[in-house]
Amino acid sequence: MNEITAHVDALPGLDPRAPLLHVEDLHVEFRTRDGVARAVNGVNLWLNPGETLAVLGESGCGKSVTAQAIMGILDTPPGHVTGGRVLYRGVDLLRLPESERRKVRANRIAMIFQDALSALNPVYTVGFQLAELFRVHRGTSRREAKRRAIELLDQVRIPDARRRVDDYPHEFSGGMRQRVMIAMALALDPEVLIADEPTTALDVTVQAQIMSLLADLQRERNMGLMLITHDMGVVADVADRIAVMYAGKVVEEAPVYDIYAHPAHAYTKALLESIPRLDHKGQALNVIRGLPPALTDIPTGCAFHPRCAYAREICRLEPPPAYQIAPHRVTSCHFVREVLGV
Amino acid sequence: MSDVVLETRGLVKHFKARKGAVRAVDGVDLQLRRGETLGIVGESGCGKSTLAKLLVGLEKPTQGEIRVRGEDLTRLGGAALRRSRRNIQMVLQDPYTSLNPRMTVGDIIGEPYDIHRDAVPQYGKARAVQELLDIVGLNPDHINRYPHQFSGGQRQRIGIARALALRPEIIVCDEPVSALDVSIQAQVINLLEGLQRELGLAYVFIAHDLSVVRHISDRVAVMYLGKIVETGNHAAIYEQPTHPYTQALLSAVPVPDPRLRGRRDHIMLEGDVPSPADPPSGCRFRTRCWKAQPGCADHEPLLEIRQRSSHPSACHYAEVRHVMRRF
């Protein structure tokens, strides 16, 4: 643990009492042939140690881009962060020089992706790739690095880790590969783990294994976990708080129990009513008409208004402000009362 | 039982492999009645996609029969086979790869008529295509557009229109909504249900999403390593599952209700699905099963109604467990 403290001290302006992760008014644009795609338009998020924040949304809502901007792995060009701050313990990561960011990426904020096979290098054994992390970032010896690699594989519950450490990524099944990627992400004891659709490519029984592993590891390490997903079932099982994104904005943010029981944004409510349920057969699904908007051409006012059952003139004209309707509950909907039914 | 439109008996598909064979589908019997939906669920590698390919003739079965309205497709040839095949069409999973990017929507939906000229309605191909576009909820004026000008959900509608062109009684849907966004899935599911009501279609609905299958299916078959391990109407499978694999599968599906957290019966399966090239002897699920006894390795359990299972279940120790209990 000493090395970690050393790194913490090395980051100028770091305040251990400041919030773990705070994204403030983040804006990201992609400049493409078809025009400027405004992928993220003023996102505000915060994350505490030991907490699971789920960022929920459909494809193109900006959830993955937000994560990439936090990690500093945005493809630039065409992507550009055009505004806002990403504060890690009070330090604005967006203003750090690239060399410092690289250290933050390895040691403090780690990320896992949907596709584990392409995230691992196929020509090296998983043991080598894990050990390399320790050798490069911690300067440990070869032998010690390998010992810790085995220990990590053990922690992510890969059976027979001592033998499997010398296997190549393609020799692992999909679920086991995801475990290896988790091990790589956790190798340097990060305080924040961002998981971008970590189980989308997996079967349900394997998905359950991985989610329970992530939950256990998070508890043991008191990590902040930011879970990016479109799956409202997974979210309900693991999240503490949920931020629902639509067209590059967080439209509603709330503790998990509240949002499922009383969604306070027309989009959240419609989304919950449109999914088939395992626990009852139900009648015809409630459909959200239309399509998510093209990011090059986001509707005026509230971006959801062309698809919204509650929409009226004001929704087309004015972007809804963020209403604080309860402690930790924020929603950007003009008709929050009607949606809540109060 | 004249309303059975599709039936398979002892359907087997083995693929040659370096050593031995991959037993993708290994003895499947199923029946589909007019206007009903049979859901087929299972994890990757269980053989459900190969089964779909067998049903629509993309693969030739190693053994067994596929009967469409009583006629065994595996024994037919030439014109008779072509006519029988028309009755069973398919909607593919990925709307981005299942439409030829170099053809207009009109050409794509009209292609079935180019191949089966005797199927063109009297009022002509062009009107038939526009009518199909209208039926699936697309603008009939868009026949000259190319697939990439449509969204995923709209492309899936185009694929459905193509499947409807020859007026089949049976449509095999292979993961038709799993590539779509949540808010678009509901649109396509409702469309499929509406079409079923109006046209009397029978669906074989293959999916890994058990919630979607529950919503749309009348009956459900659960597959594991090339075999059906449990089958019954949706209430039997979802509310009174008796096969351990079905129980584990259901318990693993996340439910969008945080109040169920910690109150659900979670069965965590160990390990991965064994390779279909070398399936376990006896009961194929025994290597991951918490109920397995030494006898399970020797005696293969048949898919049949058992003492403690009112619907067919392929487990020696079949017994109801309420994994989906609601409160």
Place this chain on the structure above:
Amino acid sequence: MSDRNATVEAPKPTGGKPRSLAGDAWLDLRTRKIFWIAAVLVVVVLLMAAWPSLFTSADPKDCLLARKNAGAGGGAPFGYDFQGCDVYAKTVYGARDSILVGVAATLIAGVIGLVVGLLAGYFGRWVDAVLSRFVDIVLAIPFILGAIVLARRLSSDPESNGVFAVIVTLGVLGWTTAARVMRSAVISAKNQDYVAAARMLGASPARLMLRHILPNAVSPFIVVLTVLLGVNIAGEATLSYLGVGLKGDAVSWGLAIAEAGPFARTAAAPLVWPSVFLAATVLAFIMLGDAIRDAFDPKLR
């Protein structure tokens, strides 16, 4: 009907008119500088080949030994060669046979490559095994040696100017890359879902190949052919230089380079100018091929 109509999605706002993939590629090409440079060069050379009199009023065969190796001037901007012919006029007129040989040889190679690649890729199994071995065998022939032997065989008639022989030689030896590219493009197109969908409808192999696979496999093939065109133009020059190419009354860049070679020390211009035109043309076709490939590559979108 009513509930279904309520689910109709709004048309995607892609902005108006239908665009084919080729249309999309064109939009992309329009913004590339390298494409325009290459295209202008190609158009100029094609004009030169079709109507050389647009570029010069001099006659390339109007040679006066009195003007031997004379410098530039008097309507001959590049001067005169050792036989007293106008170098500029010869170079302009040389475009025709060079381009003719290049285009015709590429067409032959293209047809062979297309058929071999399509059949090998589509049918696979023993058809593929046989055809692929055949490709390997042709590929194993050392190009220069094979070309010399073949070209000499084909142009044994002392009356001929050798154009036919060179076209056939380059065409017959040059199709292997095109066939390989076609084969792999066909294999990847063959496994697409839309081919499965058509197969399910009962489409015949001919329909599958011509309507579904070929249109989706053809763009890398076209790129290879564009590059091959440049290579064949250079190939003509090589063969002519080696004395087994064009001869007699033919006028081509390769021939001009071959004739000027021995006198390069005393008169560089007759060697340099046809070489420059040749290099620029070859480069233009290769650049064009590159630009088209980039425009068609879906990964770059």
